Amino acid sequence: MGTVLSAAIAHGPPILERRWTLLGLLGLWGVSWVVGVMCARRLAWRVAVPAALVIGVAMRVVALAGPPAISDDLFRYAWDGRVQDTGVDPYRYPPSAPQLAHLREPWLWPGPAECAALHRPPDCTLVNRPAVRTIYPPAAEGWFWLVYRLGGLGLRHRLWQLAGLATELAVLAVLPFALRAWRRDLRWVALYALSPVAAVEVVNNGHVDGLAALFVVVALWVAGSSGRHRRAASGWAGAALGVAALIKLYPAVLAAGLANPSSQARSRWVRLSQSAGAVGATVAVGYLPHVLAVGTHVLGYLPGYLREERYVGGDRFLLLGTVAPCRGLTFVLAGLAAVGLLLLVWRGAADPPKAMALLFGGLLLVATPVQPWYTVALLAVATVAGQPVWAVVAAAGYPYYWAVVLDHPRAVLIGRLSYGLALVVVGVVVVVVWAGTGRRMSHARGLRPAGLWRGSGGTDWEERSCECW
Numbered sequence: 001m002g003t004v005l006s007a008a009i010a011h012g013p014p015i016l017e018r019r020w021t022l023l024g025l026l027g028l029w030g031v032s033w034v035v036g037v038m039c040a041r042r043l044a045w046r047v048a049v050p051a052a053l054v055i056g057v058a059m060r061v062v063a064l065a066g067p068p069a070i071s072d073d074l075f076r077y078a079w080d081g082r083v084q085d086t087g088v089d090p091y092r093y094p095p096s097a098p099q100l101a102h103l104r105e106p107w108l109w110p111g112p113a114e115c116a117a118l119h120r121p122p123d124c125t126l127v128n129r130p131a132v133r134t135i136y137p138p139a140a141e142g143w144f145w146l147v148y149r150l151g152g153l154g155l156r157h158r159l160w161q162l163a164g165l166a167t168e169l170a171v172l173a174v175l176p177f178a179l180r181a182w183r184r185d186l187r188w189v190a191l192y193a194l195s196p197v198a199a200v201e202v203v204n205n206g207h208v209d210g211l212a213a214l215f216v217v218v219a220l221w222v223a224g225s226s227g228r229h230r231r232a233a234s235g236w237a238g239a240a241l242g243v244a245a246l247i248k249l250y251p252a253v254l255a256a257g258l259a260n261p262s263s264q265a266r267s268r269w270v271r272l273s274q275s276a277g278a279v280g281a282t283v284a285v286g287y288l289p290h291v292l293a294v295g296t297h298v299l300g301y302l303p304g305y306l307r308e309e310r311y312v313g314g315d316r317f318l319l320l321g322t323v324a325p326c327r328g329l330t331f332v333l334a335g336l337a338a339v340g341l342l343l344l345v346w347r348g349a350a351d352p353p354k355a356m357a358l359l360f361g362g363l364l365l366v367a368t369p370v371q372p373w374y375t376v377a378l379l380a381v382a383t384v385a386g387q388p389v390w391a392v393v394a395a396a397g398y399p400y401y402w403a404v405v406l407d408h409p410r411a412v413l414i415g416r417l418s419y420g421l422a423l424v425v426v427g428v429v430v431v432v433v434w435a436g437t438g439r440r441m442s443h444a445r446g447l448r449p450a451g452l453w454r455g456s457g458g459t460d461w462e463e464r465s466c467e468c469w
Contacts, residue, residue: 001032002194003055007062010204015070015405016119022069023402029196030395037388040190048187053172056193060168063203067157070401071373074160074206075126079108080134080141081148089293090141091300095130107156132301138286139246140208160206167210168202171380174217178384181224182353185386192383197394201373208247213377215244216251220384223258223352234258238275242282244377249302251377253363255279256342257356268346309370318368318400318416319423337366353385361390361426368419370404372397389429396422 009025012018036055040048068074080090082103093099108126115124134141151159175189192198202210219240225233237258244251259272290298310316317334324330341362345355360378375394382390400415408414
């Protein structure tokens with residue numbers, strides 16, 4: 001069912017033509033996703049894991065059936081790759097600059113008739129925000145250049161969808177190793193493999209977030225490694241997170257989760273300094289050549305984007321806005337919530353995958369972004385953590401995105417209801433799991449080594465404790 005719906009979404013008209021019908025198809029796919037993961041968990045892992053991977057690949061391959069359905073970001077990718085291939089720094093000029101007029105191709109700068117068919121003004125371009133410099137970090141820009149260098153503009157949008165497919169195949173290949181490194185049930189690979197979010201956003205829409213998710217999973221795989229190189233694992237995992245942050249900025253905050261597994265404060269600080277230092281050093285090395293070339297222009301449209309998305313004024317924080325009497329206080333509450341999540345992760349006893357899922361998922365509930373593709377990395381982390389509850393955060397962004405794109409008069413209300421429902425579901429699951437863990441711990445404290453009470457022939461206490469947990 002998911003494969004059929006993937007083909008239907010990719011092959012049909014885009015969001016402005018199918019409108020809410022397209023969201024309904026995604027909702028049906030979401031139902032089949034839940035059922036598929038539940039079925040995979042009931043099968044033997046030798047059957048479930050290959051089946052989930054094969055079906056996941058099929059879902060992604062059929063997502064190549066048509067042009068992007070809900071986003072136009074890949075056109076900006078193609079433009080940035082073309083600019084860099086001529087030797088121009090991508091942060092130097094905006095696409096509309098006259099210095100780059102000779103690089104404009106009819107595919108990205110269509111005529112009036114094509115613009116009318118796309119519901120755009122006669123002098124349109126497929127490149128979004130053509131009057132501002134690019135917002136994407138250096139590793140993403142390097143990826144755009146590499147993809148353009150390999151395929152040029154001949155394949156048009158299909159080239160970038162194929163690039164997204166390549167990153168997805170890499171994520172599916174690495175996930176079982178990360179699950180094994182943290183001793184998770186390999187059947188959890190179905191949570192990511194069968195996800196409509198990854199197939200639609202990374203393959204059909206070509207978003208570079210899939211590449212960032214790949215390096216996040218690599219970071220978790222390295223962090224879970226054992227052996228003589230374990231002490232250096234935090235540094236190498238931080239370097240992988242640094243590369244992810246050079247693709248999309250938000251993975252940088254996940255470095256705090258890598259410091260979590262140690263129970264000794266000194267060791268935890270050492271891990272934090274290693275991971276955060278590696279993230280910072282990797283990001284600095286990536287940005288340095290562009291800073292030397294264009295100076296402060298390397299920030300691109302990032303400050304303007306934060307204003308456009310209303311993060312600066314505090315309007316974007318939909319859930320916190322329901323309890324704060326003014327916008328300034330909303331911004332303060334968002335900062336306090338972020339600090340609270342960091343402290344919760346720092347003080348907690350969860351391993352890095354679970355700590356990073358809590359931190360990332362919690363920050364998304366605080367920020368309530370419009371763009372649902374930001375949750376691709378969250379799904380990857382939740383898969384390694386074995387915590388499917390975070391999938392509701394990924395699903396929560398879609399009704400809000402549709403309302404904003406279709407200019408619904410109740411878009412803010414729809415966003416608050418959607419993200420509010422996700423918060424309730426996450427909260428209920430966290431409370432239920434916490435209560436169940438408390439009962440299991442109480443029962444485990446009542447166990448005693450059988451040899452002390454019934455002689456040497458009793459049942460081994462460690463085995464009974466493991467069964468309890």
